Amino acid sequence: xxxxxxxGPTLVKxxxxxxxxxxxxxxxxxxSGVGVGWIRQPPGxxxxxxxxxxxxxxxxxxxxxxSRLTITKDTSKxxxxxxxxxxxxxxxxxxxxxxxxxxxxxxxxxxxLVTVSx
Amino acid sequence: DIxxxxxxxxxxxxxxxxxxxxxxxxxxxxxxLAWFQQKPGKAPKSLIYAASSLQSGVPSKFSxxxxxxxxxxxxxxxxxxxxxxxxxxxxxxxxxxxxxxxxVEIK
Numbered sequence: 001x002x003x004x005x006x007x008g009p010t011l012v013k014x015x016x017x018x019x020x021x022x023x024x025x026x027x028x029x030x031x032s033g034v035g036v037g038w039i040r041q042p043p044g045x046x047x048x049x050x051x052x053x054x055x056x057x058x059x060x061x062x063x064x065x066x067s068r069l070t071i072t073k074d075t076s077k078x079x080x081x082x083x084x085x086x087x088x089x090x091x092x093x094x095x096x097x098x099x100x101x102x103x104x105x106x107x108x109x110x111x112x113l114v115t116v117s118x
Numbered sequence: 119d120i121x122x123x124x125x126x127x128x129x130x131x132x133x134x135x136x137x138x139x140x141x142x143x144x145x146x147x148x149x150x151l152a153w154f155q156q157k158p159g160k161a162p163k164s165l166i167y168a169a170s171s172l173q174s175g176v177p178s179k180f181s182x183x184x185x186x187x188x189x190x191x192x193x194x195x196x197x198x199x200x201x202x203x204x205x206x207x208x209x210x211x212x213x214x215x216x217x218x219x220x221x222v223e224i225k
Contacts, residue, residue, distance in 0.1 A: 037214075047154075047162065047205055049214040062213045063119070096161060104167040104209060105174075106152060111161045 002026035004036075004097050004109035011115050012087050018114060022080040022097030029055055029075050033102025036080040038071065040093040041111075048093075052100070053080060089116045120144050120208050124217035130225040135196045139220045141189045141206035150210035153182055153191045156219075157202045165204075166191065196222070 008020035022036060029036060037052035051071040052060045061069050070083045080097060094111040121144035131137050141151065149169035154162040164173045166182035169189055179194045193200055201224055206217040 046218050047207070047216040049207070049216065052212075052214070060212045064213075100209075103171075104150065104152060106154070106164045106167065108161045108164065 002099055002107045004099055004107065006095060006097050006109050006112040008095075008112060008114065010113060011117065013118050014088055014116060016087050018082075018084045018087050018091070020082045020084075020095055020097075020112065020114075022082070022109060024078050024080070024097075024099065024109075027099060029053075029073050029078070029080070031055055035100040036073070037098050037100060038080075038082045039096045039098060040091075041096070042090075042093040045093075050095075051082060087116045092116045119213055120147060120211060120215050122206055122208055122215050122217040124204075124206060124220045126220060127218065128221040128223060130223050131196050132225045133196055133198060137193045137196050137200075137222060139191045139204055139206075139222075141184075141191070141217050143187045143189075143208055143210075146186045147208045147210035149185050150208055151182075151184070151189050152207045152209065153180075154205045154207065155200075155202045156205065162205065193222075198224075 004024040035054040038050040041047050051069050053071045068085045073080045092115050094113045096111045097109045099107040123142045125140045151169045153166040156162040165176050165180050170182045181192045203219045203221045205219050
């Protein structure tokens, strides 16, 4: 059974860097075709795709946020980490991580709410 | 970026109704389309991948169709647990993009 869980701070100050960790089980990020990505959702708004890392360390980013995002993986720890620099109140959102297989199936984590406020 | 446009943005329907939601891509995406269901305060749940394949454990009342630019999600007989917001998402090219959502409410 595939499970994913996001962790990180619930409150960050403007200009700070956010670091979120996705800890997963039930699959290996060294398996061909597998990817783990991040998606966010501001309160009351739609989903927004942020970044994705594949088993071969190929990384993809949203162009509008690329300068602020870094995604990395630690296969031995079954973790994927997303960092977002220069946080602003508009970045307040629930952040989800998700598993993708080579056929296009998606499995979601439960999400973590991050509030940006001084 | 590929724009995904869902219609309608919201709809009211009764239990037992057949409901269809449309998703249109701004350019062709073959069948690289997924559908998700989200209830308030919960994470999205995957329903459909590859435009028409049912994710494991999803009831067969949900079905997807389409290819290229036009796609539909159909719920054959709406039940109380189906009232939620539905999103489409393309994964044909980066950045992956979502539709704005369709809220299905009780009439």
